[in-house]
Amino acid sequence: MVSETFSGQVRENHMKAREQVRDSSDFNSWIDGSRYDTEKTFETIDPVIGEPITTIPRCHSREVDTAVDAAWRAFDEEWSETTPAERSQLLFDWIEVLRDHIDELSVIECIDTGKPISQARGEVEGAIGTLAYYASICQSQEGRQISTAEDLHLYTRKEPYGVVGQITPWNFPIWAAAWKLGPALGAGNTTVLKPSAEAPMTTIRIAELSEGIFPDGVVNVVTGTGSEVGGALTEHDRVRKISFTGSVSVGQKVMKAAAENVAPVTLELGGKSPFIVFPDADLEKAVNAVADGIFYSTGEICDAFSRTIVHESVHGEFVDRFIEKAESYTLGDPLDEETTMGPLTTESQYETVMEYIEAGESEGATLLTGGGTPDDTDLQNGWFVEPTVFDDVENDMRIAREEIFGPVQTINTFSSYDEAIELANDTEFGLAAGIATERTSIVHNAAADIEAGLIYVNEYGPILPEAPYGGFKASGIGKDLGTEVLDHYQQTKSVYVNLDDPEL
Ligand code: NAD
Numbered sequence: 001m002v003s004e005t006f007s008g009q010v011r012e013n014h015m016k017a018r019e020q021v022r023d024s025s026d027f028n029s030w031i032d033g034s035r036y037d038t039e040k041t042f043e044t045i046d047p048v049i050g051e052p053i054t055t056i057p058r059c060h061s062r063e064v065d066t067a068v069d070a071a072w073r074a075f076d077e078e079w080s081e082t083t084p085a086e087r088s089q090l091l092f093d094w095i096e097v098l099r100d101h102i103d104e105l106s107v108i109e110c111i112d113t114g115k116p117i118s119q120a121r122g123e124v125e126g127a128i129g130t131l132a133y134y135a136s137i138c139q140s141q142e143g144r145q146i147s148t149a150e151d152l153h154l155y156t157r158k159e160p161y162g163v164v165g166q167i168t169p170w171n172f173p174i175w176a177a178a179w180k181l182g183p184a185l186g187a188g189n190t191t192v193l194k195p196s197a198e199a200p201m202t203t204i205r206i207a208e209l210s211e212g213i214f215p216d217g218v219v220n221v222v223t224g225t226g227s228e229v230g231g232a233l234t235e236h237d238r239v240r241k242i243s244f245t246g247s248v249s250v251g252q253k254v255m256k257a258a259a260e261n262v263a264p265v266t267l268e269l270g271g272k273s274p275f276i277v278f279p280d281a282d283l284e285k286a287v288n289a290v291a292d293g294i295f296y297s298t299g300e301i302c303d304a305f306s307r308t309i310v311h312e313s314v315h316g317e318f319v320d321r322f323i324e325k326a327e328s329y330t331l332g333d334p335l336d337e338e339t340t341m342g343p344l345t346t347e348s349q350y351e352t353v354m355e356y357i358e359a360g361e362s363e364g365a366t367l368l369t370g371g372g373t374p375d376d377t378d379l380q381n382g383w384f385v386e387p388t389v390f391d392d393v394e395n396d397m398r399i400a401r402e403e404i405f406g407p408v409q410t411i412n413t414f415s416s417y418d419e420a421i422e423l424a425n426d427t428e429f430g431l432a433a434g435i436a437t438e439r440t441s442i443v444h445n446a447a448a449d450i451e452a453g454l455i456y457v458n459e460y461g462p463i464l465p466e467a468p469y470g471g472f473k474a475s476g477i478g479k480d481l482g483t484e485v486l487d488h489y490q491q492t493k494s495v496y497v498n499l500d501d502p503e504l
């Protein structure tokens with residue numbers, strides 16, 4: 001279905017939104033508490049109209065050096081002296097400013113990524129909620145006293161690394177930035193963050209909105225390409241920890257680069273998450289969960305439920321209902337509140353998704369719906385792809401094995417519990433999985449048997465800051481979110497104090 005409000009008016013709406021966001025900021029890098037411009041720039045493109053929104057500084061290793069120096073200065077001179085309560089207060093001060101800019105940040109995220117405005121707003125609020133969580137829990141950091149010989153006082157201290165390097169992708173820019181910044185700052189580190197060149201605007205803007213709150217150099221955002229800025233950051237010998245979110249192939253490069261400096265890494269990588277529909281499932285819940293899990297954010301989601309594995313006894317009914325659901329999405333202008341699916345974020349992602357759709361057809365899967373771009377001529381300048389569903393998918397087909405990162409669902413069937421689990425686990429990835437069933441015994445057995453870091457039962461999402469988030473197998477190392485991520489941004493020191501008998 002194509003939104004009726006999507007007409008010649010759309011370009012005008014986007015031009016207006018572009019002017020509005022450009023009035024708020026020049027979207028420079030943010031280094032040492034100041035805006036930082038470079039001679040060379042790159043453009044960030046509005047995926048609805050295929051035109052630039054603004055230019056962004058194209059930094060290189062020199063700017064990474066400057067930012068790392070600033071971050072160390074800030075750490076040594078001020079940040080390392082702050083108490084958790086002081087850091088908590090500063091995070092809450094920042095959150096208060098961000099709350100005043102929710103509408104502005106939502107529009108920026110919407111036009112930079114193509115996400116429907118309602119989803120962009122939800123992610124801005126999610127980012128603020130994540131920061132608030134770390135502002136709260138960072139106050140309760142503590143070491144441990146270890147009981148041992150009477151003449152010994154033995155205890156542990158948790159200490160920050162100092163300067164950490166953080167790299168984020170383009171699919172959840174502001175949310176991913178908050179996942180990184182909240183715990184790193186709360187744990188007492190200063191940071192140099194590199195957002196994706198494809199959608200860097202909200203990350204720049206939230207850094208600017210920290211002006212006057214954190215000491216200069218505590219938060220640095222260096223913009224540029226992956227190889228020029230990301231490479232320089234991960235290879236930097238004064239960056240003491242790296243946290244990366246992105247693809248497996250780049251994650252491997254990041255890990256190799258960090259190994260040179262023996263810097264610990266957290267890797268949040270891709271996925272090919274299964275969703276198993278058991279024979280007793282409430283099919284309405286199952287259809288909604290799978291649809292949310294593959295069509296939210298046009299399928300550009302790391303934990304997308306991209307492989308649905310349906311029991312043969314309910315396959316026919318599930319497929320009928322799922323096609324109806326897929327065809328009910330409203331493709332249109334993401335600035336319109338009625339739109340439920342926007343374009344893909346980049347032209348190259350559009351090409352990738354279309355190639356996978358062709359591969360699915362040529363490998364013999366049955367295309368049930370979608371597979372193309374909407375007919376409406378008003379959508380032709382945007383990178384729109386219809387919600388697409390393939391049936392009769394074998395697990396060795398490329399569309400079942402590789403991360404597509406688009407609104408493409410694959411469906412295959414199973415006949416026994418063991419077969420379902422085997423199919424679910426037959427993947428290099430292990431980020432997330434879903435199951436639909438009303439039986440408690442299946443819930444807990446499947447949750448234990450599936451190799452994935454997140455299990456959703458009868459739903460897709462939510463993602464809450466309280467719960468650790470991260471993958472098994474090739475989907476990553478370590479976690480974002482939850483209390484344990486504070487540990488990932490700290491190192492433990494054991495202190496032995498000799499308590500000889502006092503002789504006065
Ligand atoms: P990507 O790997 O291409 O890029 C991620 C980031 O790394 C970008 O900022 C990029 O500029 C940077 N980069 C590129 N080359 C680099 C290099 N040589 N050294 C250092 N940094 C480099 O990923 P993407 O296309 O931006 O994002 C999509 C991928 O991210 C998908 O695979 C998706 O599943 C994954 N992802 C994972 C999670 C998670 O939490 N597990 C969340 C969101 C996205």
